Amino acid sequence: MEISLRHVANMLNEAERIVITAHIHPDGDSLGSMLALYASLAAQGKKVWLLLDDEVPAVYRFLPGAELIRRPEGKMEADLLVVLDASDADRVTAVVEAVRAKTLNIDHHISNTKFTDYWYIDSQAAATGEIILDLLHLMKLEITADIAVNLFTAIATDCGFFRYANASSATLRHAADLIDRGARPHVIAEQLETKPLASIMTLRGVLDSLEIHAGGRIATVTVYVDAAENAAETTEGYINYPRNIEGVELAVLFKPVDDNATRVSFRSRRLDVARLALGFGGGGHARAAGCTVASGLAGAKEQILRAAERLLAESGL
Ligand SMILES: [Mn+2]
Incomplete structure (x- = not known):
């Protein structure tokens, strides 16, 4: 009620x-x-x-x-x-x-x-x-x-x-x-803003994982962290790097959990990413949302990119 x-x-x-x-x-x-x-x-x-x-x-x-x-x-x-x-x-x-x-x-x-x-x-x-x-x-x-x-x-x-x-x-x-x-x-x-050294070392790997898709409108990064680190550290800040790239409408951060689960975060400037997340059983806000895809990294990436390109086209972006 x-x-x-x-x-x-x-x-x-x-x-x-x-x-x-x-x-x-x-x-x-x-x-x-x-x-x-x-x-x-x-x-x-x-x-x-x-x-x-x-x-x-x-x-x-x-x-x-x-x-x-x-x-x-x-x-x-x-x-x-x-x-x-x-x-x-x-x-x-x-x-x-x-x-x-x-x-x-x-x-x-x-x-x-x-x-x-x-x-x-x-x-x-x-x-x-x-x-x-x-x-x-x-x-x-x-x-x-x-x-x-x-x-x-x-x-x-x-x-x-x-x-x-x-x-x-x-x-x-x-x-x-x-x-x-x-x-x-x-x-x-x-x-x-004060971070442990390990977090900056992780950032190196995150930037190395940067991929550009859809003619520069989608940028993705991947964070690999083991379960213990995962619990203790927050990795959300890494998504700002792809988000801040000129021309990028959609930033995606992939966090592989195991062969059957990949956590995904979205940030955008104009695109309604809550809609994108909802399609995968997640949720959030129009400009910041997330979901968990029941698949390993490669499968999750494929599904997310396909859905994201469709949403970009539908949104005229
Ligand atoms: Mn809140």
């Missing part, structure tokens, strides 16, 4: 035992939103748990409270399970199975499949963090400096530090509000 933000606030006020989760392969928005909501509800004396069926990538471990995020273990009961920044059930399976509770989804993905008991979706918001900030104001909860750091990171990372098309004047007003409450953008940016 679709509900208003006021109704979301009422549900949170009424619940005493609340589990907060977000999508697997967590990013700054999902983690920052989780931690901000956690801190505000826990400060009210509620029993709150942060569950995620994934590791927190190393780059986000500076977020205040990140160490409180646990993997689900066994079954549990709660009054409410809040699912943040997740657009479909596939991305939260383990936690939803482990927790018996009413489910509430707060999200900003246009591709949201409305998979919970209750949902609040604002596809105009650049980040779920923007919605959480509005919610905390509505609930008249204190926004501490730690909460501000989490929400600023959530918002900034989902709009390329205010450079992407989804960064609206409202996005910047939210960010300004958070700076007033103690978020320091230059400190957060430095945390996010």
